[in-house]
Amino acid sequence: MYFDQISLADCLQNQTLVAQITGYRCKLHIVYLCWRTIFKMEIEAWYSNNFESLISGRYVTLEHIKPLLKKYDNYYEISILGVSELGKEIPMIKIGSGKRIVLAWSQMHGNESTTTKTIFDFLKFVTQKDDFKDEIKSFLNDFTLYVIPILNPDGASLYTRNNANNIDLNREAQDLSQNESRVLMNAFNKLKPNLCLNLHGQRSIFGLETKKPATVSFLSPSSNMDRKVTDSRRIAMELIVGLNEYLQKLIPGQVGRYYDSFNANCFGDAFQMKGVPVILFEAGHLGDDYRREKTRAYLFYAFVNLFGITKQDNFPINYKKYFLIPENKKNYYDYILRNVLVNDSIKPTSIAIQFTESLENETIKFIPKIAKIGGLDGFYGHLEKDGDNSEILVNSQNNIEIGLNVFIINNKNDKSLIYFNENNFLL
Numbered sequence: 001m002y003f004d005q006i007s008l009a010d011c012l013q014n015q016t017l018v019a020q021i022t023g024y025r026c027k028l029h030i031v032y033l034c035w036r037t038i039f040k041m042e043i044e045a046w047y048s049n050n051f052e053s054l055i056s057g058r059y060v061t062l063e064h065i066k067p068l069l070k071k072y073d074n075y076y077e078i079s080i081l082g083v084s085e086l087g088k089e090i091p092m093i094k095i096g097s098g099k100r101i102v103l104a105w106s107q108m109h110g111n112e113s114t115t116t117k118t119i120f121d122f123l124k125f126v127t128q129k130d131d132f133k134d135e136i137k138s139f140l141n142d143f144t145l146y147v148i149p150i151l152n153p154d155g156a157s158l159y160t161r162n163n164a165n166n167i168d169l170n171r172e173a174q175d176l177s178q179n180e181s182r183v184l185m186n187a188f189n190k191l192k193p194n195l196c197l198n199l200h201g202q203r204s205i206f207g208l209e210t211k212k213p214a215t216v217s218f219l220s221p222s223s224n225m226d227r228k229v230t231d232s233r234r235i236a237m238e239l240i241v242g243l244n245e246y247l248q249k250l251i252p253g254q255v256g257r258y259y260d261s262f263n264a265n266c267f268g269d270a271f272q273m274k275g276v277p278v279i280l281f282e283a284g285h286l287g288d289d290y291r292r293e294k295t296r297a298y299l300f301y302a303f304v305n306l307f308g309i310t311k312q313d314n315f316p317i318n319y320k321k322y323f324l325i326p327e328n329k330k331n332y333y334d335y336i337l338r339n340v341l342v343n344d345s346i347k348p349t350s351i352a353i354q355f356t357e358s359l360e361n362e363t364i365k366f367i368p369k370i371a372k373i374g375g376l377d378g379f380y381g382h383l384e385k386d387g388d389n390s391e392i393l394v395n396s397q398n399n400i401e402i403g404l405n406v407f408i409i410n411n412k413n414d415k416s417l418i419y420f421n422e423n424n425f426l427l
């Protein structure tokens, strides 16, 4: 029962002032509720009933969001900032009318679509008139949020990180050789934001020293080679500390910090150089959430927290806590089968499988390949199985090598015992 997990100590520890004793009964006979917890339940209930169901999965393109842009054209100012290298429009939505100017952009890397789904969840949330009226009114009065939902529409369509000219737009902040890069820089120069949100997605290879996957990672980018904590960097760090504390309640041990090596060609670093705080969001992985629908929700909760809708207590935030967030490590694979005999060896080993993503018929196919054989101590699988020292066959063969596509893995002596079947991962 949900209420059993909530204690008064929890409420007080969070410096929540209003602790109401209500008449709910649980096994302790008394349930203590604080408004913070009530809010958490409400926002989760709102989300699960109301998220933007018109877009889902990993393949999200300009065509997918066009009906939504048409709908929101009735509510918000939507402008076309320019066109991509292949002539696709790059739209921007303006929400709210407050003094605090925030510029957010998603799908700068075309195949990183999770945060685009979050943007439309958030738009739906702030547009509806039934729930959280006061909080949304405050948000719309305090902030002007400019959102570019798909900065790289050609890459989104091709399901590639890079744009149509195979250029990584996030290494273009100085060269500005591509239409998409110039669109972003022009928007930044024109809008003069107080805060930038650089919205990305990360591969399933990232985990943390907590042994858990990096489901959400953040970065306050550096603005010089020394990685000094400048004023703008500190502000972004403080905001990230607040986001981390909020998300820890939802995904404990699954929030990471991205590497902060300086690169002036990255837009986040370049904007921080100009004195504007930038938060890099990386939507990561969780269990079997290959469609990234769970991560999308966590990013939504991060958004409502960032914009003050979750009424975070005003306890002082120390930016130094930013450095306590564990750094991303490449310590995860999609699947690890431990303790098996392969390649006629008599010594048990472990094998790791990683999926590569491929666009086929407008959907993303996940193709399992052998990524590593042995040496998997300190690595974790989003799914793991123990082979109990048995001999295995991969695709009915004894011998395996790195890079091999995997269809099925079964026990050599009892072929009905299946450890891995790619059909179980078709999405």
Ligand SMILES: [Zn+2]
Binding pocket: 109, 112, 200, 201
């Ligand atoms: Zn990215």
